[in-house]
Amino acid sequence: DQQVKQNSPSLSVQEGRISILNCDYTNSMFDYFLWYKKYPAEGPTFLISISSIKDKNEDGRFTVFLNKSAKHLSLHIVPSQPGDSAVYFCAATPETSGSRLTFGEGTQLTVNP
C-alpha cells in the first residue's frame, strides 16, 4: 500500500520557468511533510517542510503548498535553475511519532539551460 505517491516519474522544464512537483498521500494520520532533493551517489538533502497547521511555507525559491482536504502537496521552484536537476522525494510522518518517514517514489526533475 503506497501511502505517499508521486505520480510523475519525471519532469522537464526550461531554466527560469516554474517547476511544480506533486505528491498525494492517503494516510490521514500524516501531519508533517518534507521535500528532499537527491543527486546521484549522494544522500537525500532536506529542502523544505510544512506542518499540517499551515497551507504554505516558503524558503527562497522553494514554496510548498498543502491541501489537507485533498491530501495533496506540491513543491514550486521559481525560477528553476540547471543545478536544481535532481530526484525530488516527498516524505510524510505523523508529527506525534516523529519517527519513520514514508517516502514517495521520487520525481526526476531536469532543468534545461
Add this chain to the structure above:
Amino acid sequence: DSGVTQTPKHLITATGQRVTLRCSPRSGDLSVYWYQQSLDQGLQFLIQYYNGEERAKGNILERFSAQQFPDLHSELNLSSLELGDSALYFCASSISTDTQYFGPGTRLTVL
C-alpha cells in the same frame, strides 16, 4: 555536507556473508534512523534508535539488526546476505522528532 557520516561507502560481498554498516549522527542528534533504497523500490524505513533505545521498527528483516552505542553512533548488521539485499543503505539523524538529515549512504553489492 549534512554532518552525518557513513562507512564504508561501498561494500561488495558474497551471498551468505555478514556485514556491518556504521553511522555517526550529527553532533547533538539523539535519534538515528536506517533506510534502504533498492533499485525497484523507494526509500524504505528500517529502524529507529533514540539515545540508545530502539524507538520504531519498519520493514526490517529478521536477518538484519541494529544498535546505537553510548557515543550515539549506530551500526546496522546484515547477515545471511542474499542477492536481493543489494541496495543503498542510508542513515539519518535528528535531534528528537524533527527534520531528519541523511548521510551519503553505503552501497552494498551482494554477488
